[in-house]
Amino acid sequence: MTDKPFQPASRAAPSPVSIGDAAPLADRSGDRVLIPPVAQAPERPPSDIVWSLGGQTMGTTWNARLIAPPGADKAAFQSAIEAELAEIVRLFSPWERGSEISRFNAAPQGVWAVSQAFWDFLDAAMDLGDETNGAVDPTLGALVDLWGFGPPGPRSPLLPTPEDEEIVAALKVSGWQKLRLNRDARAVMQMGGMKLDFSALAKGHAVDRVSDRLMAMGATSHLVEIGGELKGRGVKPDAQPWWAEIERLADSPAPRTVVALHELAVATSGDYRRAFEHQGRLYPHTIDGSTGQPVDNGLASVSVLHAQALRADAYATALTVMGPYDGPEFAEGLGLAAHFVQRTDRGLVERMTPAWRAMMDDDTA
Incomplete structure (x- = not known):
């Protein structure tokens, strides 16, 4: 076995990894492909052993694919992940x-x-x-x-x-x-009656904590998903990155989009996830603290790519609250890779920041 780092994978990538409810793709024809910039060639994974683990947490599911170091105990990794998630619940779950x-x-x-x-x-x-x-x-x-x-x-x-x-x-x-x-x-x-709520942050924080725990245990190549928030580190044994599909509305004008999650996390905030309808209006679970009401600004979904899952999660919520005009402006100012889908009288309209567009494969831009 050589000690040389793996070479970056070809931009002509295969079908993405399917995690959770994501539907597997037969091919990538017509798909939009996002490739983050890579400063140096990724290091070789610790082995050729790929494990798939999963379970329940925080009212949703979690999944992990990891490349285990030689001699590792699969049960120990399952227990370690469950311990991290149990600690998140013990600290931050209002339920x-x-x-x-x-x-x-x-x-x-x-x-x-x-x-x-x-x-x-x-x-x-x-x-x-x-x-x-x-x-x-x-x-x-x-x-x-x-x-x-x-x-x-x-x-x-x-x-x-x-x-x-x-x-x-x-x-x-x-x-x-x-x-x-x-x-x-x-x-x-x-102050008396104040209630903290970390629902805009907790899943992303949990993804980061699980990822850090896996790194500490020697699984330096892995993909972690909790309730639709994902983070990938390292590459697979074939030198390919961890591919994941961006969550997408059924009638979105954007094509099906896959992203190479190499040292990268993705989070999506959508008005369709948890909501109720009353007298023809949709009331999503994201609350605008300036009005005390669920957001009602036309944004159907916001996806953010960031090195930290916590920040991807937080920014996806923040941009949703900011709306279809202030949100993109704020994201561009920070250099965030963000994608917006807005409901308009003309139907769904997409918008993306320059950092998001810069990751798009030349053939799908």
Whole structure:
């Protein structure tokens, strides 16, 4: 076996890896292919052994394909992934009454010390709130519950939408600018009634944590997926990258798109994922903290590619909240690779940032 790194795979790529509910492709004819820039040839995987693992977590499914190092124990990898995901749930799931986030949300007014892991994640979420001017906001739990997307469950069909007074009351205990952190004490101020919600971040964070755990265990080539958020590292034994299909609306004007997830994550936010319809209007689960209501700006889906799954997840949500005009402008300013599909009177219209377009294969641009 040579110690030389693998050479990059040909741009004429085979069908993508199918993960979760993604339908396998018979061929790539007519597909759009995205290839991220690669600074240097990827290193050889640790072996030729490819394992597929999976399970349930966070109200959805997880899947992992990994190239195991020689002598590795498959059960140990399964257990390690499950341990990482269980820790995410223990810290950040509002559906678990004993989780750290649930304890904070139920706490009376006061200053409460939190664990280091909770603090680090909340601090990162607050930074994203600052960066996006609240388009990512970890304090909207009261509004999420009010609209029927939180642990209390859906609203009654007799009263599917909240009254204005209810929205105003929930807004009073929401807003990332109202949350106070005591860094010296590693403590968070509960103003009374504020509810944290990390639904725009948790899956991406979990993908990153699982990926880092696999790296630490010697599986330096792998593809991780949780509820549609994916991250790929390294390459497969045949030197091909991990191929994945971008989530796509049935009537989208964009062709079927596959991306080489080499040191790259992808996340998609869509108004079709969790939503309800009332009097002809669609109410998606993404809440705009500036209005206290589900977004209603015409964006049907936003996909983002980023090295960190956490940021891909967060930016997909933020760009959805920003809308079809401010969202692309913000994304271009940051150099994000992002793709937008907007509902218009003319039907679905797509838009992509220069960084997204730059990844497109010459034959599919």
